[in-house]
Amino acid sequence: MATAVRLRSAVSLLGRFPALAGVDLDVAAGEIVLVQGANGAGKTTLLRACAGLVPFTAGEAEILGQDMRKSRKAVRRRIGLLGHASFLYDDLTVADNLTFSAKAAGADAASAEEAMARLGLGGRLRDVPAGRLSAGQRRRVAVAAVVARSPELWLLDEPHAGLDAAGRDLLDGIVREAAAGGSTVLLASHEPDRAAALASRTVTMAGGQVAGGLLPEALAGLTEAPPRRGAGAGAPAGKASIVA
Amino acid sequence: MTTKSSPAVRVLGWLSAVTLALTAVMALVVTPGDVNMGDSVRLLYLHVPTAWLAMYVAFGLTTLASALYLWKRTRSRFWDLTAGASAEIGVLFLGLTLLIGSLWGRITWGVWWTWDARLTTTAVLFVLYVGYLAVRKVPASPEVQSRRAAIVAIAAFLDVPIVHYAVEWWRTLHQDASLGSPQRVLDPQITGTMAWTLLLGVVAFTLLYCWLMAHRFRLAWMEDRLADRAMQIAIEERRAEAEVAAS
Amino acid sequence: MWRDAVLVAGKDLRVEVRSRVGINQVIPFAVLVLIVFAFALDSDRATLAAVGPGLFWVTVLFSGLLAIQRSFVIESDDDARDALRLSGLDGGGIFLGKAAAVAAQLVLLEVVLALGVIVLYGVQLRGAAMLLLTCVAATVGLAAAGTVYGVIAAGLRVRDTLLPLLVLPVLAPVLLAAARACEAALAGTPAEGWPWVRMLTVFATIYVTFGVVAFGPLLEEA
Numbered sequence: 286m287a288t289a290v291r292l293r294s295a296v297s298l299l300g301r302f303p304a305l306a307g308v309d310l311d312v313a314a315g316e317i318v319l320v321q322g323a324n325g326a327g328k329t330t331l332l333r334a335c336a337g338l339v340p341f342t343a344g345e346a347e348i349l350g351q352d353m354r355k356s357r358k359a360v361r362r363r364i365g366l367l368g369h370a371s372f373l374y375d376d377l378t379v380a381d382n383l384t385f386s387a388k389a390a391g392a393d394a395a396s397a398e399e400a401m402a403r404l405g406l407g408g409r410l411r412d413v414p415a416g417r418l419s420a421g422q423r424r425r426v427a428v429a430a431v432v433a434r435s436p437e438l439w440l441l442d443e444p445h446a447g448l449d450a451a452g453r454d455l456l457d458g459i460v461r462e463a464a465a466g467g468s469t470v471l472l473a474s475h476e477p478d479r480a481a482a483l484a485s486r487t488v489t490m491a492g493g494q495v496a497g498g499l500l501p502e503a504l505a506g507l508t509e510a511p512p513r514r515g516a517g518a519g520a521p522a523g524k525a526s527i528v529a
Numbered sequence: 530m531t532t533k534s535s536p537a538v539r540v541l542g543w544l545s546a547v548t549l550a551l552t553a554v555m556a557l558v559v560t561p562g563d564v565n566m567g568d569s570v571r572l573l574y575l576h577v578p579t580a581w582l583a584m585y586v587a588f589g590l591t592t593l594a595s596a597l598y599l600w601k602r603t604r605s606r607f608w609d610l611t612a613g614a615s616a617e618i619g620v621l622f623l624g625l626t627l628l629i630g631s632l633w634g635r636i637t638w639g640v641w642w643t644w645d646a647r648l649t650t651t652a653v654l655f656v657l658y659v660g661y662l663a664v665r666k667v668p669a670s671p672e673v674q675s676r677r678a679a680i681v682a683i684a685a686f687l688d689v690p691i692v693h694y695a696v697e698w699w700r701t702l703h704q705d706a707s708l709g710s711p712q713r714v715l716d717p718q719i720t721g722t723m724a725w726t727l728l729l730g731v732v733a734f735t736l737l738y739c740w741l742m743a744h745r746f747r748l749a750w751m752e753d754r755l756a757d758r759a760m761q762i763a764i765e766e767r768r769a770e771a772e773v774a775a776s
Numbered sequence: 777m778w779r780d781a782v783l784v785a786g787k788d789l790r791v792e793v794r795s796r797v798g799i800n801q802v803i804p805f806a807v808l809v810l811i812v813f814a815f816a817l818d819s820d821r822a823t824l825a826a827v828g829p830g831l832f833w834v835t836v837l838f839s840g841l842l843a844i845q846r847s848f849v850i851e852s853d854d855d856a857r858d859a860l861r862l863s864g865l866d867g868g869g870i871f872l873g874k875a876a877a878v879a880a881q882l883v884l885l886e887v888v889l890a891l892g893v894i895v896l897y898g899v900q901l902r903g904a905a906m907l908l909l910t911c912v913a914a915t916v917g918l919a920a921a922g923t924v925y926g927v928i929a930a931g932l933r934v935r936d937t938l939l940p941l942l943v944l945p946v947l948a949p950v951l952l953a954a955a956r957a958c959e960a961a962l963a964g965t966p967a968e969g970w971p972w973v974r975m976l977t978v979f980a981t982i983y984v985t986f987g988v989v990a991f992g993p994l995l996e997e998a
Contacts, residue, residue, distance in 0.1 A: 664942070
């Protein structure tokens with residue numbers, strides 16, 4: 286079975302803060318993996334890094350076969366991220382938003398229509414500007430945007446939050462269907478109960494690492510000696526730096 | 530890196546102080562006043578070196594360092610810090626240039642400012658690099674600051690010939706009659722001891738620039754080291770979090 | 777890249793049409809500036825007609841700044857560029873699309889302002905071809921340079937004050953050249969405007985190229 290996500294001692298810095306401090310993770314295609322952990326454990330950063338929004342600073346990171354340390358952009362069309370923000374244009378209607386999202390990913394307007402139908406957004410809601418929707422409806426549109434792209438890797442950050450009961454059932458159905466179709470799903474939640482029922486496997490994060498993972502050697506030794514620049518710029522010799 | 534500069538830099542400092550003093554003596558006492566402008570020409574010994582140093586040396590280095598920082602093969606904090614330090618000194622010198630030039634204009638023919646090609650281009654250049662320094666200080670992560678600032682530096686460099694070209698053209702169409710022919714008056718005859726003094730001034734300011742660069746760069750480097758150390762501590766604390774969570 | 781550009785331009789313009797910020801706010805602002813200038817300059821007809829071209833372009837410049845800021849504000853504020861990056865669109869394509877949308881808005885603005893200048897300042901219309909050419913070249917340059925600096929300032933808390941600081945010195949030559957070219961056209965000697973139009977074209981070419989190359993990497997900054 287192909288590996289969708291492969292991380293070894295992956296480190297990701299947000300500014301100078303190590304949000305991911307050495308993650309080891311393997312996810313095979315078609316799996317639904319739940320990532321749980323307390324607030325601040327690094328779940329959101331893990332998803333964002335897998336989506337290529339945040340760079341991996343050290344370690345190995347392979348997403349859908351692409352080395353993320355070489356190029357973050359290459360796999361973006363094959364990935365769908367459901368984040369905390371809804372990434373919607375408030376002035377555009379639901380239909381416009383979804384069509385744009387689909388086309389940007391290389392799909393066509395028909396996929397947008399299907400996604401809308403799936404999420405119960407057809408009919409009256411189609412032509413409502415996104416800014417006027419309730420939070421729950423916006424969430425549905427955001428899910429529809431991911432569905433319209435038909436991604437190979439789904440990254441869902443707290444997907445059930447904000448959805449009503451019907452919406453949650455809908456989402457569960459969509460996730461199962463996606464996985465059955467060969468897509469991989471990585472979801473983060475700090476409410477494990479519902480999500481655990483969905484997932485085939487659970488991993489726990491704490492302190493920027495997946496629990497039980499090894500602390501990377503890459504973190505040891507962080508200062509670099511600058512090349513001498515004439516008088517006055519000498520510095521003590523150090524080891525390799527990750528802030529290049 | 531220690532908090533005291535190396536002996537070489539200290540020598541540099543003394544040398545620049547000495548040459549500056551010498552220039553001052555030459556400028557104020559030894560050389561004669563200009564035929565047309567009298568004693569006000571002495572300001573030129575300050576004005577020209579600062580202008581050249583700022584425009585060609587300081588900003589030139591900033592642009593070069595920015596390009597090297599952006600290019601993958603030579604990317605390193607070193608170039609980014611060099612670009613920033615050089616730009617700061619460049620802005621300082623250019624500010625001085627504009628101030629002294631303005632004073633000189635006031636003394637020589639009664640106006641604080643005139644819209645001729647060189648002055649206008651210099652003013653725009655000044656604002657461009659003030660903008661560069663502003664980008665270096667934006668509230669964002671260090672990588673964002675450095676990367677965007679580098680791009681702004683290169684764009685500023687691209688813009689200078691455009692501005693110069695445009696403004697020069699503009700001014701040749703509109704000779705300002707009230708000042709006579711400022712182009713001619715702007716370049717007094719400089720020969721003999723005056724030329725040597727000017728050269729001495731350039732040397733003095735070059736030494737001053739190098740000394741300032743050495744110190745400013747060192748300061749920036751140390752700030753960077755401090756931030757790295759803070760990150761090391763942050764990583765250790767993060768690891769500790771994991772241990773607590775596991776236990 | 778071109779397909780992405782068309783997609784983004786379409787999206788931006790659609791947002792503009794739906795929100796009507798340009799029509800409701802930017803254009804009235806521009807006309808207001810024209811009027812306010814007349815107050816400040818003591819509305820002698822001859823003076824106003826003489827400074828008309830300059831004031832026209834200054835107003836376009838400042839209103840253009842608003843349009844450019846708007847172009848980036850619509851990308852859901854805090855996660856300002858996440859949406860664009862996640863979409864997987866090509867960086868150069870996004871740049872061309874955004875710049876094109878801004879340019880389109882500027883053109884509309886210029887038409888309204890031209891009417892304003894003719895009516896309010898008594899400027900006589902001559903040398904239409906030269907005027908048109910100037911407007912096209914200057915607008916492309918404005919939109920391109922503005923979009924480049926717009927993304928540099930985007931997503932930062934100091935965005936609104938940083939953008940003018942960065943972009944005005946850079947656009948100064950455009951202002952200069954466009955005003956002089958228009959003056960030449962209106963004075964009945966359009967031939968004198970050619971060198972200025974050439975400069976505008978060079979400027980536009982440089983910044984369009986720069987934008988296509990640099991926009992993608994700039995967008996990637998976290």
